[in-house]
Amino acid sequence: MSVTELVEKNNIIFGPINSRRFGVSLGIDLSPGFKQCNFDCLYCELAPSATVAQQLQSISVTQIIEALQQHLDDKIDVITLTANGEPTLYPYLNELIEALNTIKGNTQILILSNSATLHDDKVYQALLKLDQVKLSLDAVSADIFKKIDRPHSSVKIDTIITKLQQFSKDFQGKLFIEILFVKGLNDTKEEIAKLNEVLCSIDATRIDLGTIDRPPAYPVEAISYEELHQLAQLFESTLPVHIASRKGTLPTPQSYTDEEILNTLDKRPLTLEDIELLFDKKSQQRVQEMFNKGIITRKQMGSVDFFIPTNNLNRKRLKPTF
Ligand code: SF4
Numbered sequence: 001m002s003v004t005e006l007v008e009k010n011n012i013i014f015g016p017i018n019s020r021r022f023g024v025s026l027g028i029d030l031s032p033g034f035k036q037c038n039f040d041c042l043y044c045e046l047a048p049s050a051t052v053a054q055q056l057q058s059i060s061v062t063q064i065i066e067a068l069q070q071h072l073d074d075k076i077d078v079i080t081l082t083a084n085g086e087p088t089l090y091p092y093l094n095e096l097i098e099a100l101n102t103i104k105g106n107t108q109i110l111i112l113s114n115s116a117t118l119h120d121d122k123v124y125q126a127l128l129k130l131d132q133v134k135l136s137l138d139a140v141s142a143d144i145f146k147k148i149d150r151p152h153s154s155v156k157i158d159t160i161i162t163k164l165q166q167f168s169k170d171f172q173g174k175l176f177i178e179i180l181f182v183k184g185l186n187d188t189k190e191e192i193a194k195l196n197e198v199l200c201s202i203d204a205t206r207i208d209l210g211t212i213d214r215p216p217a218y219p220v221e222a223i224s225y226e227e228l229h230q231l232a233q234l235f236e237s238t239l240p241v242h243i244a245s246r247k248g249t250l251p252t253p254q255s256y257t258d259e260e261i262l263n264t265l266d267k268r269p270l271t272l273e274d275i276e277l278l279f280d281k282k283s284q285q286r287v288q289e290m291f292n293k294g295i296i297t298r299k300q301m302g303s304v305d306f307f308i309p310t311n312n313l314n315r316k317r318l319k320p321t322f
Pocket residue numbers: 037038039040041043044045046084085086114
């Protein structure tokens with residue numbers, strides 16, 4: 001099947017969708033025909049497939065821009081570069097980003113990447129031109145990384161970590177890190193301690209913790225919302241950690257005193273949704289009262305609002321050193 005036929009059969013542009021994490025998002029699929037990825041993640045919502053180090057078939061920048069022109073009047077916050085697979089494998093990424101930057105107006109441009117191509121200077125330099133970048137880091141131990149993400153043989157986790165640290169230093173836009181937890185693999189205290197150490201050396205706008213919420217490519221299990229919340233507590237409290245996964249979670253709201261609420265928010269800022277899942281009605285009223293009195297305040301990380309103790313507004317994390 002030719003690329004033209006593929007494009008006619010498949011949409012390059014999708015949405016807009018209202019993304020809780022990134023706002024109203026119009027998606028561009030940089031591999032609309034079929035999956036082309038340098039990972040074969042256990043949790044992928046696409047079918048399993050052999051990894052590739054580069055795209056085997058690609059659409060042109062002109063095709064993408066022409067498809068996008070028809071949607072530019074839509075009210076959108078962000079144009080999201082994504083793919084059936086890994087969008088940074090798209091060979092004309094730099095040209096595309098430069099073209100988008102000339103027509104985007106006030107709209108932000110975001111890419112959702114698995115981080116594996118940061119070692120490629122062409123990709124690295126292209127990503128620096130974006131407004132927002134989401135990079136995945138599911139594990140830092142080589143064996144766990146290989147088990148979960150099943151990368152192409154050319155991909156090494158140590159290189160990813162080094163490049164991620166460097167990128168967070170060089171990038172001027174909003175950097176989001178995403179960790180997806182798979183039961184029994186990267187949810188151990190040991191792996192979280194290692195992830196925590198690396199995350200403390202990265203200057204991220206927000207760190208999204210999630211778990212499987214769609215049928216996965218392989219028979220693996222999600223962790224529960226409660227487990228996700230417990231794992232979140234294990235990270236350094238000054239890291240901008242956010243629990244991103246909600247689907248299929250059964251809330252078990254508990255009663256919290258004022259002091260317990262402040263302690264919880266001190267350790268881990270919570271969204272309104274977190275508060276509704278974790279706190280019973282009376283505790284939610286306590287949160288409201290403390291908010292009205294100015295004891296608790298709202299702080300935005302990326303496009304998500306968090307509640308934190310007002311005293312923490314001045315608390316700063318040390319800049320990464322490496
Ligand atoms: S990086 Fe994304 S597209 Fe590629 S296998 Fe993993 S989840 Fe699927």
